[in-house]
Structures are given as C-alpha cells and as structure tokens.
Amino acid sequence: MTDYSLAELVIVACAQAWKDDGEVMATGIGPLPRLGTALAKVQYNPALQVTDGECYYGDEPVPPGRRAGPVVFEGYANYDSVFSALWGGRRHAMVGPVQFDRYGQANISVIGDHQKPKSAMLGARGFPGNSITHPNSFFFPNHNTRALIAGEVDFVCMAGYNPARYLNGKPPKGLDLRLIVTNLCVMDFGGPDHQIRVVSLHPGVTFEEVQENTGFPLARIAEEIPTTPAPTAEQLALIARFDPNNVRATVFKDNPPGVRS
C-alpha cells in the first residue's frame, strides 16, 4: 500500500469538484483546494482555467509558494475580467469560510454583532456574488462545531439553501452549492431538501465522529458510507510536481498520514 498524507488525500478529494465542469475558471482558495484545481486540470479536465492568484491564467497550474523558474501564462485575469467572468457563471470556486451552517450559508465577515463585532475578519469579499452566480465548494481544515455550527452563521456572506431568506419562495437564481471537503470526510448537499450529507469518510473516521463534530444533523449517502479514495501513485507524483515547496505539509498540524494509525 502507498503511503500518503491527509493533505494528499484531501487534495485528491478536492480535485473531484472540478472533474466534470468543462471549460470554466477553477479557483481554489488555500493551498489544498488550489492543488486540487491543479490535479483536476492535469488528470481529469485539461480545459480548466487556473490562475496564479494574482492576475494571469497559467498555461499549467502555478505552484503555491516560491517559483523555481519562469511560468508560462495563457491569459489575463485582472479583477475586472474576473468579475465579468464570474458574473457569467463560468467559474467554480472552492473557499474556506470561518463559519458554515446547515443551509450552506458561509461567513468570513464578523463573529458577533455586525456593528461592534467580537471578531472582525475580512469582510464579505466576493462571497455574496460568487454564491449566486457560479458553483461553489468548500474546504474546512478543522471539522468542528465552531466551523460547522448549530443555527445560522453570524453574518451571511454567501447565500445558501435557507427558505427563510428566499425571495418569492425560490432559491436565488444561480445558487449551486457542490462539495464540502474536510479533514474528516467529504459531504455534499444531496440529502432531502439540500440537507448536507456525508458521501465518504476518510480512512479510520466514523460517521458518529463526524456528526459529533458538526453543529447540525447530517444525512448519509448510504448505511455503509464509502471510504474516501486513496491517492494513486500517479496522483501523488502529480501533486509533488505541482507543489515543489511542499506547502501541503504545512496545512494540518504535524502533517498526519492519510490513514490514521
């Protein structure tokens, strides 16, 4: 059996998000989702457009961190163009909210009261527009009840499947929430009425452990929940190629193995 880290397992799980997207802009915020876009592009979907995180599309995925040599770029991704592209819907982003709730509503703005927050974070950034114009997926490095919370998030930056906030009884046009990858499992919105459900468990993780660390009730894809597929030797080689600085080893404390000991 091949040895692999939890980070590498997560990258492969993230990559599945863009597998069948066709020719869209793939944005992964944070090293693991970003490497997920790289793997998706080289292994599944070469039509994907990926950026350097600044303002160009890379011909090949651009590694996170220091660059060994010059990069070949294929296009211009200045903010004005990116706004236009995302409003047109041809983008699929994977983002890492601070708070997330049962509806898929996400928060990166404030903890506590909006006018005098306990913790002021980034602000809503592009989350509100992203959430209603193109598909979105999510990554949580720490699957716990502070991130995946009971009740609603303190400030809804991304719209979710919350009927109480629907206009005229319908979900916002363009709302399309896809995959949730965490350090424990992979989930989607495929339960009844978009209920979040566990679709695979990382090796050694139980459904009970996931539920215990989630602030809302989860559905399950089947009585026997599959195990998140291990990276293949080819995938591990590709990941190493697109992460020469080994940034992936810094995401989880002590860079644990993919299979719990």
Add this chain to the structure above:
Amino acid sequence: MSQSPQSPQAPKPLDKRMSAADVVAQLRDGMTIGIGGWATRRKPMALVREILKSDLKDLTVVSYGGPDVGMLCAAGKVKKLVFAFVSLDHYPLEPHFRAARQAGAIEVLEVDEGLFHWGLRAAAMDLPFLPTRIGIGTDLLTQKGFEFKMVKSPYADGEELVAMPAIRLDVALIHAQQSDEKGNLLVTSPDPLFDELFARAAPVCYASVDRIVTTAELDIEKNARFALVERARITGMVHAPYGAHPTSSAPEYHLDLKHLKTYVDSAASPGAWAEYRKSFVDVPAQDYLANVGGADVIDALPRPVY
C-alpha cells in the same frame, strides 16, 4: 456670444502638479473619500500619510481596503467605511481596522467586491443605482445602517433585483507610475484595478505619481493600453517617488513585506502605534524614504507570490 478679448499673453500651459499638502488643503471634514488600489496594491500612501498629519476628521472612506484604511482608522480619521474587505493579503487580517471595528468606533456599509464596483460604476454614470442579483440571500441586505431597496424588472421576466446605490465620492485619491504635467496618467501595473472608476465616481481626483515625465516620454502610441482615464478627470498630480510604499507599484517596485510586518506590529499597543507614527508618518517625504531603508532597498524588493 462674443469672443473674449485677445489676451496680450499666450495662455499658461496646463500644469496640474501640486504638493501632497496642497491636496490635503483641498479636503474638508466629513468628505467622502475614495481611495484606489486594492489591499496591498498601488495605494496612494503618500497622500494617506499626509491626511494622517492633518486635522481632517469624520471622513467617509470608500476603499478596496488595505493599510490605507488601517492607518486612517488608527489615526481616528474615519467616521464611516464603505468596504468589501480590508486585508494586507499576506497578513489577511488588518489589525488597525479590526481594532476599530471591534471597538465599534466606525460606522460601516459592507458590500460585495462586485457590488462595490457596481456602486462606483453607477456614480461614474451619474445613475442613482444599478440593478444586480448580488446580495440576495445574504446579510448585506439586512445590515443595520443602510436600507437596500429592491427594483422589479419592467420587462416580461419581472425579476426582483437589488438596487445597488451609486457610491458618490467627493474626492478620489489614486496612485499611478507616470504622468505628464497635464495629468495624462500611465498605470503600468499588471492590473489597473478599478482606479478608472474611482476617478469617474468623483468630481475631483488627485493622483500621487512615481514619476513626472514629458508628454512625449509617455510614448502614448506604444503605451495607450496603460492610459488610465482622460486627463479631464485628473485634478492634480503629486510627484511622490515610491508614493505607494509599503504597497506595490509593480512593475516599478513591489510590496514591502518587511515593512508591512513593522506596520502590523504597530497595532500591538497605543505606544507601538505612536512609535510607528514618529518614524513613518510624522516625517517629511525624504525622511520617510530613508527611514524605510532608502530607494535601493525598495528597488530590490522581490516580486511577491500570491
């Protein structure tokens, strides 16, 4: 209408150069000031520092926020902030902005990055609002302090949309790499960002520029794509070499991560902020440059990776 009598002398050639102090002398308490750039990219920091030195107060600041917003908050200049984020990119959370927010010291209107663009666009077009779906389903629309209105499409679809109000500025402050004396600006950065919209959303726009060159040296036929906006929208330019520091004015000079760390550390205590001010704010421009290490050090800053 009859022609005015011929002046005995030729009219003075257009020259909009002015000092940072001249710019700040034009500003008033309570104004709405738009600041161009984006987080740590091409912020008119020399002008922001000049505001810090002044008695101006109760400003409404409109910015894709970086250290510009943080410094103005730390100096108590901000009454209200219109923003989608405030971030130092490599230090994602802006400490002075956080402190001001967490103290409840500033009013805010929080919008999405695209809504922000849309609000400037509406102001630039002299429209009261522009319709959009952005905000639907989120707390942007329910936040206290501003009541967003909806508008119904008058066409067959009848869709209900958010009416994003125009973000009208009293003045815009931006930074460019080059200008001639007339205000023909070149922004040669990889991304011009939304500075054109800032200039158009305000009746008055001042630019700090790294270099003032002759009109011929702009080489417009070659550089037309870098021309930001027709010069009628530029009220005045301040020659401010390295005027965007510690933010980037790529490709001329890059983000100063080391200085940014010093700036972040200045939020640790009122004393730390006072120290920072003493070295990097309450000093003449040439001393600022020396205190941050000098031109050679800034010229040698590596291109950051995002």
